[in-house]
Amino acid sequence: MQTLFLFLYKYRAFALFLALELLCTWLVIQNNRYQSAAFFNSANYLAASIIEWTNEVESYLFLRENNASLASENAMLRQRVQEMEQRMAIPYNRASVAREVAQQYNYEPARVINNSTNRFKNYLTLNKGRADGVLPGMGVIGNNGVVGKVKSVSDHYSVVTSLLHTNLYVSAIIEGSNAFGSAHWNGGDAQQANLEFIARHHKIEVGDTVVTSSYNAVFPYGIPVGRITEVQLPDNATYYDIKMDLATDFSSLPYVYVIKNKLLNEKDSLEQVSY
Amino acid sequence: MQGTSIIAQVFYFVIYLVLQVVLMQNVVLFDVAFCFLYIGFLLLLPFESGPVRLMFMGLAIGLCVDIFYNSFGIHAAASVFIMYLRPHIVSVLAPRGGYETGMTPKLKVMGLEWFSVYALILIFLHHLVLFFVEAGGFEMFGFTLLKVAASTVFTFVVILIIQYLFYSSKRSL
Structure with a gap:
């Protein structure tokens, strides 16, 4: 028994390190959830x-x-x-x-x-x-x-x-068509985002406007998301690779x-x- | 003596935290270089503080910064990580003849060369953990690494400037 205590005492720093890192990991996971308590962030x-x-x-x-x-x-x-x-x-x-x-x-x-x-x-x-x-x-x-x-x-x-958050997807539709997908930001340029999950049978052109779809209850239909600047369709892909300029200037x-x-x-x- | 040094540490804690969240939170160079000045507080804790105390200090200031950055847990994880490694790095970098009692890891006590190596290693490790946890993986590996490198330089330079400006050269015995 005494040797156990001695062992624990000897490695107390490492044990505490592991415990604290586990605590932090748990906090990070909690914070990544879609909604969270307001005490431990800047709403405090x-x-x-x-x-x-x-x-x-x-x-x-x-x-x-x-x-x-x-x-x-x-x-x-x-x-x-x-x-x-x-x-x-x-x-x-x-x-x-x-x-x-x-x-x-x-x-x-x-x-x-x-x-x-x-x-x-x-x-x-x-x-x-x-x-x-x-x-x-x-x-x-x-x-x-x-x-x-x-x-x-x-x-x-x-x-x-x-919208500049790598976990957020916003349901979006190309205005004037019924091609709908998800607007998602990949972490790079603050003025550009991707439009994902647009199926390959749709006709997409550069310059089309992307707006919020009516499939979500969060935004009304037709709020601008961005304007398409680049369209690619790799041969084997199910979905288009679409880049768009965001409508909102997040820096001001x-x-x-x-x-x-x-x-x-x-x-x-x-x-x-x-x- | 012990009492005054604790008061001084609380004072530095508050000063570094306020500078970080009021001033440095809004300073980002070229969209990639961030300044996490609060690490300076952790780097300058006296040599004699034990690993347990260091880690709790790291946790405390990390969580406080996290509240303002809406990133609860990430700064704390990175700070605890470098505070766990600090005693090991200090012992590896020990000067010939070891450390004298009452020495602090300040620039003017330990010299520019020692301080630069010590600070750069810890700042780099801190930023490595911080940015890769924030990115949530290695998808943007190159870009994340660029952020780590640029921020390491920026944070180091700011900590160095503060060392030259505000810390007196006499040893805090």
């Missing part, structure tokens, strides 16, 4: 407050650019409202659409207080949390297109898995919108019953 109140404070200092440097981008988005939205109003003036188009369906999506504006683009697993921290109705699993979009998916929330902050992203889908519960429970 103390961490987020420090980040928000530094972000406030930084954001003064870019007020002019931020203003310009918000103003141009405003102009674009104004034009679309006008178009919509003209279309709705025709009685035929006012046909009864249920209120829940017409207003299925709500958009919660949020400020990005922390963002990175050059790691393999990038996250954003937003200044909206559970108190503002943000929940894990919600989609996040910017002025120009898809940004990511909410991973965890605290009362006043949330952490978003960026002052504001984003969190999408709340009112019919999410209904869709989920229906699908659970049916499958």
Whole structure:
């Protein structure tokens, strides 16, 4: 017995090393899950407050650019409202659409207080949390297109898995066709991503626009993901190799919108019953 | 004496952590060179601290950095790893005649040559673990290795500059 204790004492450093590395591995695996607790990341109140404070200092440097981008988005939205109003003036188009369906999506504006683009697993921290109705699993979009998916929330902050995260797949479709696949980032250039699982019988051309599909409950149909820049079809491959330029510029992203889908519960429970 | 050195270590812990998450988190050169300045804190812990204490220090600062980087566990794993190896590397690099009591692994105590070898080995190993765990495999092997090499140089240079600027040359006896 004594020799056992002596042995353990002699190798205590190595034993502790193994124990701590196992602990860390477990933490990494926990953190890689799709949703996680908000305490051990930058949604944590103390961490987020420090980040928000530094972000406030930084954001003064870019007020002019931020203003310009918000103003141009405003102009674009104004034009679309006008178009919509003209279309709705025709009685035929006012046909009864249920209120829940017409207003299925709500958009919660949020400020990005922390963002990175050059790691393999990038996250954003937003200044909206559970108190503002943000929940894990919600989609996040910017002025120009898809940004990511909410991973965890605290009362006043949330952490978003960026589209620039090697584990995130977003269901996407090529606009004007029914070729659907998954948008996925491979860890390299922050302006480029791949479109995977597009079957080889589709006709794909460079310059086609890729938008979110209606097969997921996270994003509404038609949010821009990117524009195709390179198409390859190896002889034996089942799927195309497609590269696209991302619609969102992740390096300048002052504001984003969190999408709340009112019919999410209904869709989920229906699908659970049916499958 | 023991009491003041613990207070000093807590002080350095906080300073390095704040510098890392407020300043260095936003500094990335050419999209590949990151600066993980907080390793400086781990490198400069006194020689007499035992491996158990070193590893717990590594775990503590690693987890704190992880909270801000949303990478819970990765920095901690890399830091514990180099803290386990540190006593071995220190004994391999021992100068002729061994270490005197009260010596610290600081640049001005141990000399540029010794400090560079010591720091570069540990920083490189730390970044190797960090970036390959973050990448989750060897799929982007070349690119990941480039990040490791560039970040090792960047972190080392920043730690060296801080050594020259802020640490006095008198031995902390």
